[in-house]
Amino acid sequence: MDTGQCVHCGLCLSSCPTYMTTGLESESPRGRVFLLERLREDPSLLNSHAAKALDDCLDCRACEAVCPSHVPTGHLVEAWRAESAKSEFSDLQPEAFRIFRTVSRPLQLFFGSPKGLRWFQRLARLSKKPMVGSWLTRIKWIPQRLEGLTLGLPDTIPRHLSRVYHVKGHSNLSQRAMLFVGCVMDTVYADTNRHTADLLSLGKVDVIIPQNQRCCGALHMHGGQPDIAREWARKNIEAFETSGASIVVVTAAGCSAMLKEYQELFGPSDPFRVRAERFQNAVVDITALLPELPLPKVDKPQEQVQISVHDPCHLAHAQGIKPEVRQMLQKAGYTICEMTDSDRCCGAAGIYSLTHPEMAQQLLERKVSTIPQQVQWVAAANPGCILQIQSGLKAQSQTPRAMHPVDLIWTAYQRHGFLSE
């Protein structure tokens, strides 16, 4: 990865959310690449302004998607975060970032095992109780941000992890998929994973859910902690290898983008590197897989149901998946009503809405303002985006609700008798 690839053309500027919000060159991809280049030459040049400019990057990869020189700005900033976290300059990073690093080991207890995930699920359910919700917002650390997150949670949080879903076996089917359940998807959005398994079975794919899989590690990677991400990557690779599956199906865009880059976590001499390459080549986001499956077409349109699609950064920019979501929703009988800049970041960006609440809020307000008034649903194939957009819609008392496209497609098939309850 090289900053020297940048030819300073500026083609990336208008796609960068932080540049479009602030108008500052230092908050643009070109400015960040320049900063990184200078810091590589002389690390002592780092001051709080430079650290802020780099930390403000959402890692949304919008710049990478348009850059003619293929400068991997998001990756470069991510690598800088990991290095600076270990350096004498770590004090220059935003306070919330440092707090995240401090609590990330205990967070492993939650996201690192099914038992921890069950506790996380219970806490999420508890936070929906009105008394508990208002008490939580009085906790000193990030009260407003916590309030925003609980507002975005679905009204009903499932009682069981999606990984315990009993998938009906189809051993005569040619393709076997490992369903990667994730952490937030396994708990808060467990129903989406269950609906995914149903749609895969309807599309003649055999589904297996290995119990020894772990969180993808994306949040830790974005937070500059590749060691934890690497530890979980090993577990996921082993789970896939022993599952007998030929593909890994993922329901969260942030996770699929991370899993598709597992090889980068391991050095050339690491025995896991080859295994990681095999693993990442098998990863497919559900939104890219569904159009390829022999799923039925719903001839009768879903009367009056209009949907707008938000394209998560890690789906549109990192994986180049955009039209597929619309194709599937239309096949299920829905009408699409496009929003402006559907692939502009909503401000969720992993832990960004916690570490950079002001910028995240500005991006969220812009996103909500672009949602067409007449739609009932906003389809978003990433849990962070669903949470963020849902909280923005609720805060403004707007009627549309954010939902994963899989849930909308499942509902249409279920209503038309293609799926049982």
Ligand code: SF4
């Ligand atoms: S990062 Fe890419 S698009 Fe942006 S100025 Fe450099 S070469 Fe041009």
Ligand code: SF4
């Ligand atoms: S990754 Fe996103 S926020 Fe960061 S420089 Fe690129 S476009 Fe801007």
